[in-house]
Amino acid sequence: MDSKRHLGEFLRTRRSQVRPEDVGLAEYGDRRRVSGLRREELALLAGVSASYYARLEQGYSLNASPEVLDAIARALRLNDAERRHLHDLAAGTRARPAVRRAAPERMTGELEQLVEAMGEAPVVVLGRHSDVLAWNRTGHALFAGHLDRAAPDQVRHRPNMARLVFLDAHTRELYADWPAKARAVVGTLRVAAGRYPDDVALSGLVGELTVRSAEFTDMWAAHRVKAGGDATYEMRHPLVGAMTVTQQALLTEQGHTVVIATTAPGSPSRAAMALLAHGAAFAEPARSVRTE
16 A cells, blocks of 8 residues: 555545644634645644645655654544554555565464354454454354355455445445444554555455445545444344344454454343344354365
8 A cells, every 4th residue: 555645645634624723723714725724733733843744744754753743643633543543654654675465364273262262142353454264153143144154264255344344235234324334344444554554455455445335435535543442333133133232342463353242131132142143053054164
């Protein structure tokens, strides 16, 4: 990915979202030609020269110190996830040795043990650009029961959760507030793009979604950032009906994300999830052999 361009776009987008009155700047009735802060105003708040900040937005200043980046993050009122993303983008602009195409991601034995230990709770393990590395039977039934249960075993043709959310009608219908889920997916991809600027597969995924989905293109241009955490969604499952489901995301040392779906104790959603898990246990198909 073009790290210089993404850094500049992120800074410009965030700068346009900060109003002068938000940071105590007087306008004196000036007619502003830009939304949000001017470059000079942002530079003043961050304690850097206007020319230096302009070069940073334009991709010409590639050695910004962590202290300068933190000052800019404070001026832009970034949260912790956005501040880390800014640092990742800046690091991606620096010269790096050529990299080979990454090998397909794989589950570790310890991660397989964790998935097994979760029992009937729905679990999905995602790679760094949202490929499904594994799911237990309830996770499969909840998120993608219309797909082959053994699909993650086909290493080079795994399902991809971002692709499913934007391009698969079944997955889209699962979410009563689909735009909220879609924005979360895009925010997670933004984090990955900053963290892994040389990931060819990730660049290809973003390019594909940009071509095939106007909604993705609009959301991608907003430069929203989301890093893990919990999110609660109203899901409309075709087998068990409506459920309120909290998706809790845990990040592993390998950069994989373990998504665990939970429901409130004693709720109708918990009863529906139990019914789904019971049905999945009796519908378990034979697993295919893992292939390359």
